[in-house]
Amino acid sequence: MAANASLLPNSVHDPFSNYAFTDAYDEMFAAPGRPRPHYQKLYRRMLQQSADELQRSKQQADISFLNQGITFTVYGREEGTERIFPHDLLPRVISGAEWDVIERGLKQRVQALNLFLRDVYHERRIIKDGIIPGELLYTCSQFRRHMRGIKIPRDIYVSICGTDLIRTPDGNFVVLEDNLRVPSGVSYMLTGRRVMKEIFPRLFHQCGVRPIEHYSQALLATLRSLTPDGRAHPRIVLLTPGIYNSAYFEHAYLARQMGIELVEGRDLLVHDNVVYVRTTSGLQRVDVIYRRVDDDFLDPLTFRQDSALGAAGLFNAYRAGNVVLANAVGTGVADDKAVYAYVPAIIRYYLGEDPVLNNVETFLMTNETERAHVCGNLHRYVVKAVGESGGYGMLVGPHSTREQQDEFRKRILADPRNYIAQPTLALSTAPCFTDDGRIEPRHIDLRPYVLYGADEITVVPGGLTRVALRKGSLVVNSSQGGGSKDTWVLYQ
Amino acid sequence: MIYQVSHKTIYRYRSPVSFGNHVACLSPRSLPHHACEWSELQIDPPPSNRHERIDYFGNRLTLFSISDPHSELKVEARSRVNVDSEFRKWGDASASWEETAASVPSDRSRSGLDAYQFAFESPRIRLNESFARYARLSFRTGRPFGEALLDLTARMHQEFRFDGNATNVRTTPDDVFRLKRGVCQDFAHVQIACLRSIGLPARYVSGYLRTYSAAGGAQLAGGDVSHAWVATYCANAGWLEVDPTNNIVPSEGHVTLAWGRDYGDISPLRGIILGGGREHSLEVRVHLQPAA
Numbered sequence: 001m002a003a004n005a006s007l008l009p010n011s012v013h014d015p016f017s018n019y020a021f022t023d024a025y026d027e028m029f030a031a032p033g034r035p036r037p038h039y040q041k042l043y044r045r046m047l048q049q050s051a052d053e054l055q056r057s058k059q060q061a062d063i064s065f066l067n068q069g070i071t072f073t074v075y076g077r078e079e080g081t082e083r084i085f086p087h088d089l090l091p092r093v094i095s096g097a098e099w100d101v102i103e104r105g106l107k108q109r110v111q112a113l114n115l116f117l118r119d120v121y122h123e124r125r126i127i128k129d130g131i132i133p134g135e136l137l138y139t140c141s142q143f144r145r146h147m148r149g150i151k152i153p154r155d156i157y158v159s160i161c162g163t164d165l166i167r168t169p170d171g172n173f174v175v176l177e178d179n180l181r182v183p184s185g186v187s188y189m190l191t192g193r194r195v196m197k198e199i200f201p202r203l204f205h206q207c208g209v210r211p212i213e214h215y216s217q218a219l220l221a222t223l224r225s226l227t228p229d230g231r232a233h234p235r236i237v238l239l240t241p242g243i244y245n246s247a248y249f250e251h252a253y254l255a256r257q258m259g260i261e262l263v264e265g266r267d268l269l270v271h272d273n274v275v276y277v278r279t280t281s282g283l284q285r286v287d288v289i290y291r292r293v294d295d296d297f298l299d300p301l302t303f304r305q306d307s308a309l310g311a312a313g314l315f316n317a318y319r320a321g322n323v324v325l326a327n328a329v330g331t332g333v334a335d336d337k338a339v340y341a342y343v344p345a346i347i348r349y350y351l352g353e354d355p356v357l358n359n360v361e362t363f364l365m366t367n368e369t370e371r372a373h374v375c376g377n378l379h380r381y382v383v384k385a386v387g388e389s390g391g392y393g394m395l396v397g398p399h400s401t402r403e404q405q406d407e408f409r410k411r412i413l414a415d416p417r418n419y420i421a422q423p424t425l426a427l428s429t430a431p432c433f434t435d436d437g438r439i440e441p442r443h444i445d446l447r448p449y450v451l452y453g454a455d456e457i458t459v460v461p462g463g464l465t466r467v468a469l470r471k472g473s474l475v476v477n478s479s480q481g482g483g484s485k486d487t488w489v490l491y492q
Numbered sequence: 493m494i495y496q497v498s499h500k501t502i503y504r505y506r507s508p509v510s511f512g513n514h515v516a517c518l519s520p521r522s523l524p525h526h527a528c529e530w531s532e533l534q535i536d537p538p539p540s541n542r543h544e545r546i547d548y549f550g551n552r553l554t555l556f557s558i559s560d561p562h563s564e565l566k567v568e569a570r571s572r573v574n575v576d577s578e579f580r581k582w583g584d585a586s587a588s589w590e591e592t593a594a595s596v597p598s599d600r601s602r603s604g605l606d607a608y609q610f611a612f613e614s615p616r617i618r619l620n621e622s623f624a625r626y627a628r629l630s631f632r633t634g635r636p637f638g639e640a641l642l643d644l645t646a647r648m649h650q651e652f653r654f655d656g657n658a659t660n661v662r663t664t665p666d667d668v669f670r671l672k673r674g675v676c677q678d679f680a681h682v683q684i685a686c687l688r689s690i691g692l693p694a695r696y697v698s699g700y701l702r703t704y705s706a707a708g709g710a711q712l713a714g715g716d717v718s719h720a721w722v723a724t725y726c727a728n729a730g731w732l733e734v735d736p737t738n739n740i741v742p743s744e745g746h747v748t749l750a751w752g753r754d755y756g757d758i759s760p761l762r763g764i765i766l767g768g769g770r771e772h773s774l775e776v777r778v779h780l781q782p783a784a
Contacts, residue, residue, distance in 0.1 A: 128600055135597065138609040145548035270513070271559070272541040300764050301513050312513040312764040316543065316555055 015046060015054065015439045016431065024426040025169050026441060027092055038095040038490055041207045045200075046090075055201050055437055058089045064195045069491040070188065070249060085188055086483030088432045091196065092444060092465040093207075093488045102165065102173055102448060103459045105357030108347060110161055110450050112459065113180065113334045114348040120333060121147045131349050132342045133389045135366075139417050140339070141387055142181075142332025144295060148300055150319055153226050157328040158292075160219070162186070162464075165357070167428035176445065178343070180335040181327065182292050182457060185464040186449050187250035188484050190215060190257075193462070196486045208491040210461040215449065216257035218460065222453035223258075223288050226324045234287035237261045237277055239268070241293050241309045251292050264331045265293070265294045270313030273320040295329050337386040337420045338364055361423055365416040374421040375412060378405040381421040382474075383412065390442045398424050427474055430469055430485065443468045445476050446487065459491035493744045494529075494574045496781040497554035497700055499718070501761050503565040506769030512558045514763030518569035518597060519552040520699070520749050525579035531571035537562045551750035551758055563768075567761060572783060573747050580742055583729030585638030589631050592727040599727070614753035617665055617681055619689040626669075627686035627760065629725035642741075644686065649739035649775050651713045652679055652744035661755070676737040677755055681722040683736045684754065693725040696754050700780045702745040717778050718760060723751065747780065 021032060028039045034041040046054070047052040070085050087229045094102075119126050120137060121144075127134045137143050162183030164176040193212055197204060220236070227234040240251035242264050256261035261277060269283065276283040291298065297307040302315040317323045333339065341362040344355045363381070374381050378397050385393035395408045412419045429441035448463035465485040466476035476482040500517055520528040531552075535542070539556035547553050547575055558565070596608050613619050630644035651672055658673035665685045668678040680696055687694035701719040721735040733742045750758040 134605060134608050139612050148548045301515060
């Protein structure tokens with residue numbers, strides 16, 4: 001299909017000439033050859049470049065990623081597990097007006113979810129008032145009974161969150177998942193931006209792209225704002241499970257950016273309910289831990305006894321208020337995929353407001369009618385295990401075989417509480433470079449990062465746009481062969 | 493009845509332990525008609541620090557760490573508990589058991605909300621249809637709650653054999669159910685699984701048992717060590733206790749220590765040690781004596 005003639009410069013090259021449209025919302029084009037207003041500048045720039053130039057830019061970016069060692073780990077594969085993070089050269093652009101809605105919606109959501117967490121670990125008004133069934137809580141493996149009655153600094157349970165948004169065919173953003181435990185991916189947002197600036201140094205200013213480089217400092221300020229009272233010069237550390245964790249690159253990267261120590265469990269010691277880190281100048285008291293270790297592994301004395309990733313006694317120090325963990329223990333009860341279905345009700349209940357960002361329609365497999373309907377139509381639904389993340393334990397109905405559907409039907413019937421189903425959604429598409437040098441639409445999502453500190457809620461204007469690199473695929477998780485794009489939020 | 497309780501635990505390690513971090517759940521709960529008049533925990537070697545706290549279920553925990561090298565750890569819990577005959581007296585449990593199963597999920601009263609959380613699977617108690625089938629032989633349609641509960645307890649006592657060598661702390665209720673053998677902890681787990689699988693809240697109670705009856709009757713099993721039994725929630729009568737190991741309704745002869753969803757919530761002593769070698773031996777002695 002031909003591009004709009006008025007926009008075409010003298011060059012005959014049009015990289016979008018074979019761009020195939022689908023039913024999904026396309027981020028760049030309102031119609032064939034008609035880019036949306038906030039994509040105009042980028043579009044013209046692309047038309048000015050020859051195919052060779054684009055290909056060279058692409059190679060330059062790949063080399064930059066390789067040289068910086070920006071990798072992640074894929075579990076469950078026999079061949080090498082560590083990969084270069086696939087990055088697509090064409091940025092995803094969001095207008096200022098669209099971003100305003102996203103930002104308002106995310107702030108509202110994180111506030112409501114924090115109030116929810118405070119409530120479930122204290123009075124449980126929401127259950128007494130019958131808004132959510134108690135069953136949901138008591139059957140949730142992430143409900144940490146140890147947290148009952150513990151006073152959390154400033155009642156902030158989730159200070160770091162990464163919410164997955166998708167755009168539906170009507171053009172609205174909706175929330176697909178809340179990640180309230182140890183969300184990852186922010187380092188790819190930051191490093192991806194740096195590479196893009198090397199390759200298109202002038203374009204950022206020309207297009208009016210908002211900066212994101214202050215994320216690490218905002219994160220540090222957030223962590224510092226949680227410091228226990230009376231600790232004037234807090235020592236903040238980042239606790240990592242170690243080099244075998246899929247996000248180790250990110251842990252090292254963020255610790256370096258913030259100028260804080262990167263520690264493993266064996267570097268910590270708890271004595272008389274105070275946490276210390278072993279350093280070359282002796283034991284030093286620790287005040288705030290940005291922990292990238294799951295609850296289960298934090299403290300063998302309280303949680304899983306076979307864990308060597310945490311420190312024995314850490315939870316008691318936490319309980320005594322001598323150290324702060326970010327995020328708090330037990331936040332997983334609020335991002336359980338079955339609790340997710342109730343988030344709009346949670347927002348109305350605590351804030352008395354309508355949700356700015358809607359949910360995706362969700363079927364609970366504990367509900368008999370919904371279960372029967374979904375089990376009879378598995379080819380039309382996406383089924384997810386409630387406690388899993390990263391695209392593991394998931395069935396994408398339309399792309400599944402009959403055997404896979406039978407397998408999931410069995411699993412659902414054996415353990416209904418562990419599964420939810422959602423209609424297969426046409427995620428929006430954006431233009432991507434393919435390996436053979438063409439530009440084709442691929443499905444994408446968006447994970448913006450929210451920081452909730454004692455003084456303010458910060459949403460850095462951008463996020464990780466994840467791309468399903470395989471043609472037609474709807475799975476964007478990096479662990480399942482997805483890639484990423486730079487996300488440009490414009491001033492206008 | 494007033495009891496003096498002594499519960500001694502001794503760990504002997506192959507090689508010295510340089511650091512140990514422990515949690516003890518060894519101080520009896522104080523309840524209406526069940527007064528823990530005093531309790532103390534003697535720890536040797538003396539801990540470098542100790543703290544007390546109440547856990548999620550209301551049990552009393554003592555947390556302590558030992559930072560001197562040691563090859564033996566002795567913990568002795570002593571207490572004085574006054575159990576009066578009103579304690580554990582059943583209310584009116586004559587309504588059908590289905591009434592409880594049907595009303596608990598939507599019961600918004602304080603006791604109902606509290607009870608409901610014991611109606612689900614817990615880390616050590618997974619539910620399945622065979623437990624439900626076994627339970628339904630006693631919990632027949634329309635049968636009064638109390639009657640059905642006593643019947644289930646009696647059947648278990650008849651069909652399961654007390655055998656200290658058949659199981660260990662990690663044996664699952666599933667295995668016990670197949671083996672039909674085990675100790676008090678196993679029987680409690682199985683009975684809880686049966687009750688929960690038909691929608692009734694049930695919790696695991698740990699404590700001590702007077703091993704002879706006041707009237708000089710038969711010797712009861714489960715003495716000289718910690719004991720465990722079951723409490724289940726009946727909508728009209730509140731928590732009803734039964735002891736499947738001895739087929740009795742606990743009364744003055746049972747001293748309650750703690751309760752939780754299963755053994756894992758309230759194991760008496762657990763810890764993380766540094767060093768100690770591959771093996772250690774464990775000695776436990778419990779003594780329950782009526783006080784003068």
